[in-house]
Amino acid sequence: MLRDALLMARKDLRIELASRVALGQILPFGALVLIMFGLAISPDLSVLGADERSVLAQVSPGLFWMAVLFSSLLTLGRSFAIESSDGNLDALKMAGLDPAGVFLGKAGAVIVQLLVLELLLGFGAFVLYDAPLSDVVLLVTALILATTAVTVAGTLYAALASGLKVRDTLVPLLVLPVLAPVLLAATLATEAAVFGSSEDGWSWTMLLGVFALLYLGIGMLSFGPILEES
């Protein structure tokens, strides 16, 4: 299983390096979303008596995760578009690869791409939104676990929709409601890491870990039948 996962992940990352879609299109899209949020919420806006920080800085963790979530939808769609464009899902079935390995490999490649994206978008958010940072360890842990949860759940639904002509519009409709709890926990954990209330942050981060493990287990068990029907 791990051999198949590494084979798939290496192949997907090689394709992304060759095509530069992630760097050339998805990263600029994420950056644009951050900028548009910045334009929609004035940096001068503040709530009297609530906090000396601007509203934009206060809501920056949520805006960052929205940008990541929208970008992840594109990354996930792309991950399965390369398999379904020329019948490669059939070829994967004929190769007899372990379905759990295929799932882990595809999810792993998306996680790597999203973590790089988050690093760059995170830097953008600090600059654009003037957000502080108080706990780097908590932030990195929350990023890794939330990204894993987003990716494994998204990979499942992207695989489900991969054989359908309406997949591009269907995947966001299926994935976003499922990821709502992850978005909530990720935002609150990031808020704690950014503004400094680490105790709350670690409990939200643990919840993210539970989500990641839960979706990972479901994905590994159900990917075989999903691949078979796609």
Add this chain to the structure above:
Amino acid sequence: MDRAISLIDQFPALAGLDLTIEAGEIVLIRGANGAGKSTLLRLCAGLAPLNGGAGRVLGYDLSNRDQRRRLRREVGLLAHETFLYDELTVEENLMFWARANRVDPSSVEPVLDRLALSGRLRNIKVARLSAGQRRRTSLAVMVCRRPRLWLLDEPHGGLDQAGRNFVDGLVNHAVGFGATVLIASHDIDRSSVLATRTITLAGGQVQAHRAGADPVLDEPTDDAAEEQLRAP
């Protein structure tokens, strides 16, 4: 196949097909568009569903999901799709599929040579290849797999004369090593030279069997296939 039925989007692409093929045969499958040729190949590859009747390929029961999975590893399918990744080079595609199929990667080099892909083509992305070069790359992946059953859908399509001769040589070579070959083709003149038997499909059923090549029969028309479908 015994009264095999295969539904594609609720449509009976195969509607009670009876067919027996012996090991080592080269069978040409003829038929109009929509007669069920490609579905028959996909059914034999364990990819299309068997919704009724019975079917056994290389000893594997097509109605059993686990056996269908095991069958897939022993079958090679050359389909309309290339089964290649556009953004990877010819060599990268072959290496990936060799590893995925658990084939020794060192066997890729001789196959690249054999299919005239070892020159500058090996480092070119598949997206930049011509249709014929893609076809040759797909064939190379299939040759690496060393399947027991070769399923070739329009194998001469998009190839030049040298490529067509090469496909014929590959098929004869595979049969020499004990493989069985099914060829679905409209290129009757070319494929009939290879075939030891010709079957004609219409409306998802076998309409006619002929021993050897059968170049004199006219290609069934779409109308004939439609009539066959409407027949009670």
